[in-house]
Amino acid sequence: MIRKQLIFPTIFLLLLAACGGSGEADAPLIQDSSEVVTLLPPTRSRPETPTPEPIEDASGIGIAFFKAWEGGDYLGMYSLLTPQSQALVGSQDFVARYQDTMQAATVQEVQTQPLGILQEGDTAEMAMQVVWKTAAAGDIVREINAPMRYVDGRWGIEWDEGLILPELAGGNQLVVERHIPARANIYDVNGKALAYQGTIISLGVIPGKIEDEEGMLNALSLVLDKTPEEIKEIYAPAKPDWYWPIGEISEESMQEHAADLEPFIGKGLGTPQPRLARLYSDAKSAPHVIGYVGPIPAEQVEEYKAQGYAGDEIVGLAGLEQWGEDYLNGEQGGLLSIISPTGEFIEILQEQAPKQARSVYTSLDLEFQAGVEQILANAIETLPEVSKGSAVVMDVNTGKILAMASYPTYDPTIFDAQR
Incomplete structure (x- = not known):
């Protein structure tokens, strides 16, 4: 019991000594810090500014627009307009404006040739030579400058009526006055008229x-x-x-x-x-050879218009009248004028004189032809078993046809609706 009490104070002293170390002189001093510390946010990578893609060349759209015109694809042309231009003119009005102008000017063909393009940023302008080949007034040549703008990711044509023809800007219209030559005649071998204009x-x-x-x-x-x-x-x-x-x-x-x-x-x-009317010899001989004239059939009007006709002409519909149409009809001329939207005359656009028609000469002999027709008619009328027939008389030395008769015959004037 006494031994235990002696040991405890000893251990206590040793612990005190250990905690004291070597005294106050050896203890480190704690000082307040006056240094300012700046806290930085975590480092993050900044997104790079994208480099804008270059705008495509505008010439392709400009050329496509005028090529569509050459092909008469007016809806295709309309699809290449800017949205703003399409908002100002509807597709039907756009198509009608081109169709009406082409018809009024008797345009048979449109030819275009690029001259150059000036492009700056989102705007451009293409210079194009346009040639109208018209039936009434010959060739009309103009330089047309088509403005373009890059909108909604594509180039488009900024359209107005001056792109049809500069003179049509502001709603002006084209009118045509046709000059039609007199139809030429068909003669027999001796210069006697088989069919003539009278x-x-x-x-x-x-x-x-x-x-x-x-x-x-x-x-x-x-x-x-x-x-x-x-x-x-x-x-x-x-x-x-x-x-x-x-x-x-x-x-x-x-x-x-x-x-x-x-x-x-x-x-x-x-x-x-x-x-004026188509007249024939007093005997009205060889009608099946000469043929007849009449209004253009309804189903062929567009075909004739493509050749420069207005569509209301009298043309050859059978026989020599039809075969020789290009000679007998001649070439039309005309006067193209510009008028304002209110109908006031502005200027003459172009004028072309008509070219005289050319007559057709045959190897038929009118008097001999009439005689052969009479002989054929008499022969058939005296033969009950025969109701129709034909006869051809040829010069064996030259091969020329002197007469060509057919029975029954007809009066070519019956095809004149006004008679």
Whole structure:
């Protein structure tokens, strides 16, 4: 018990000595720090600014626009306009504007040739030579400057009407005045006309104004080669104040019978009306060879318009009239003018004189032809078992056709709707 008490103080002393170390002189001094420390955020990588991609060349769109015009692809042209231009003009109006202008100017073909392009940033301008090949006024050549803009990731044409033709800017219109040469003639070997362009006189009556019907009918009977009863029957359906056509006569016949008809003009007989028409020999020989003329068939109008016709002309539809159309019709001329949106004349755009038509000469002999036709008709009419036939007479030394007859025959004037 006593041993345990002695040991505890000893251990306590040793522990105190150990904690004291070598004294206060050896202990480190603690000092306050006056240094300012800046705290930095964590380092992060900054995104790089992308380099803008270069805008594509605008010339491709400009060339495509004018090439579409060459092909008549107006909707394709419209698709290349800027959105702003498309907002100002609808596709139907755009197409109609081009179609109407091309038709009015009798344009048969459009040719284009790039001249150069100036491009700066998102704008550009292409210079293009445009040639209109027209039927009425020849070639029309213009330099057209087409502005373009890069919008919504693509180039587009900034369109106005001046891109059709500079003179059409602001809504101006084109009008054409056609100059059509007289149709040429078809002759026999001796220079006698088988078919020719001439004047005929249209006669008509106004029933309510007739004063001397018997005298008028007798006078008309002489020139129309009809009986008075037949003539009266023609205008029987007419109301009193109607003008009713009763027949046509040649200019020569009118001159011959002018004194007989004069007393009745204005007293039931209307004023004689002259008009150009296709005339034939008195015998009306060789109609199946000569053929006939008439209005352009509806199903062929577009085809003729593509050749420069207006569509309302009289053309050859059969025989030599059709075969020789390019010779007999000649080449049309015309006057193209610019008018304002209100219809006021501005200027003459271009003018071209028509080229004279060329006549066709055949190896047929008119008198011999008429004789062969008569012989053929007599032969067939005397043979009950035969109803039709034909005959050809050829010069064995030269191969020339002197006559070409066919039976039954026909009167080519029946194809004239006004007769």
